[in-house]
Amino acid sequence: MEQAQNASAHPHKGPNYLAVGGVLLALTAIEILITLFVHDFDIRIPLFILMLAKVTLVAMFYMHLRSDSKWYTAFFLAPIPFILLLIGAMMLRTIPQLPK
Amino acid sequence: MEVQSGLIFVGIAAGVLVATGGLGLVLALLFYQADRQVRVSHVQSAELAAQGGLAVRPPLVALPPEPTTELLLSHGQVEVPPTLGLNNTKFGMWIFLSSEIMFFTALIVTFTTLKIRGLLVGVDALHNSGSLALVILNTSILLASSVTVVLALDSVQNGKRPQFFRWMIVTAVLGAVFIGLQGVEWTTLFNEGILPTKSLFGTSFFVTTGFHGMHVIIGVIWLFSIIGRARLRGEFTQQNNLGYELFGLYWHFVDIVWIILFTVIYLL
Numbered sequence: 001m002e003q004a005q006n007a008s009a010h011p012h013k014g015p016n017y018l019a020v021g022g023v024l025l026a027l028t029a030i031e032i033l034i035t036l037f038v039h040d041f042d043i044r045i046p047l048f049i050l051m052l053a054k055v056t057l058v059a060m061f062y063m064h065l066r067s068d069s070k071w072y073t074a075f076f077l078a079p080i081p082f083i084l085l086l087i088g089a090m091m092l093r094t095i096p097q098l099p100k
Numbered sequence: 101m102e103v104q105s106g107l108i109f110v111g112i113a114a115g116v117l118v119a120t121g122g123l124g125l126v127l128a129l130l131f132y133q134a135d136r137q138v139r140v141s142h143v144q145s146a147e148l149a150a151q152g153g154l155a156v157r158p159p160l161v162a163l164p165p166e167p168t169t170e171l172l173l174s175h176g177q178v179e180v181p182p183t184l185g186l187n188n189t190k191f192g193m194w195i196f197l198s199s200e201i202m203f204f205t206a207l208i209v210t211f212t213t214l215k216i217r218g219l220l221v222g223v224d225a226l227h228n229s230g231s232l233a234l235v236i237l238n239t240s241i242l243l244a245s246s247v248t249v250v251l252a253l254d255s256v257q258n259g260k261r262p263q264f265f266r267w268m269i270v271t272a273v274l275g276a277v278f279i280g281l282q283g284v285e286w287t288t289l290f291n292e293g294i295l296p297t298k299s300l301f302g303t304s305f306f307v308t309t310g311f312h313g314m315h316v317i318i319g320v321i322w323l324f325s326i327i328g329r330a331r332l333r334g335e336f337t338q339q340n341n342l343g344y345e346l347f348g349l350y351w352h353f354v355d356i357v358w359i360i361l362f363t364v365i366y367l368l
Contacts (some may be wrong), residue, residue, distance in 0.1 A: 021247035
């Protein structure tokens with residue numbers, strides 16, 4: 001019965017998966033170029049943003065979160081508060097011990 | 101050294117393909133047998149119900165009849181509609197992925213914290229040009245495998261069965277190649293004296309990438325079992341492809357984890 005809900009009577013038209021794949025590869029190339037050639041400023045933030053962009057693209061288009069029920073998105077994002085808590089706790093322990 | 105790396109890659113990639121292919125086909129056959137037994141028991145209970153209901157032991161205390169029990173006795177099965185309007189199986193898969201997010205977060209945050217505190221002696225071995233080139237190739241391979249997984253799903257949803265098989269096989273090969281290249285990288289680090297038991301860097305790196313690699317191997321086994329079931333029993337059709345969609349969710353999650361590991365471990 002559950003699987004019958006997945007039946008489609010007409011051809012399924014999804015996003016352009018190859019285009020999304022191309023964007024993912026391009027973002028990866030930008031990440032690598034930044035790592036290899038940018039030395040004048042802190043690259044952590046641009047790399048973090050690019051990483052988040054890639055994760056978002058895969059989640060939205062390949063995992064179909066964009067077109068599926070928002071409950072799936074909610075459960076995918078549900079661990080984030082715990083993640084932030086864990087990162088915060090680790091940073092609190094780490095920052096006082098950084099070399100001055 | 102280059103010949104040795106090539107042999108290691110071929111050995112590991114081929115070994116992974118053979119082992120996961122064999123395991124996947126065995127799983128497919130086991131699913132087939134289990135499914136056959138369930139179908140037979142369903143038929144038997146339906147026949148019993150048609151003859152006049154199943155024999156049940158009377159309760160010790162007289163209870164009012166439960167609607168669910170009555171449905172089970174009369175029809176042999178009962179369908180309970182989901183309350184959120186979600187597919188229960190898919191919902192369960194997302195819950196599982198949420199737990200995996202927390203699992204990998206613990207590993208990644210541990211690695212990152214140790215790195216920030218300057219405790220990862222030997223981490224520079226990952227940033228030399230040879231190692232980085234290998235990892236960049238590996239990342240491209242895993243991204244490509246994500247594309248092939250979703251192209252296979254698109255093919256089966258549009259009734260294009262030959263393309264469905266083709267993309268699945270390409271995905272399995274890409275997964276095995278990824279593991280093979282990971283094996284080459286690990287061997288290079290072993291040869292440089294970086295071992296899981298020798299340093300904090302070794303432990304955190306090999307545990308994190310090892311668990312990710314294990315997830316890839318499990319994914320390849322699952323994929324081969326899907327290929328086997330699709331071939332042997334004609335499963336995963338245009339009307340019924342939820343099982344493959346669930347595999348796709350798992351594989352894309354593994355790809356997401358690698359996107360994060362690639363940035364955190366190799367680029368930063």
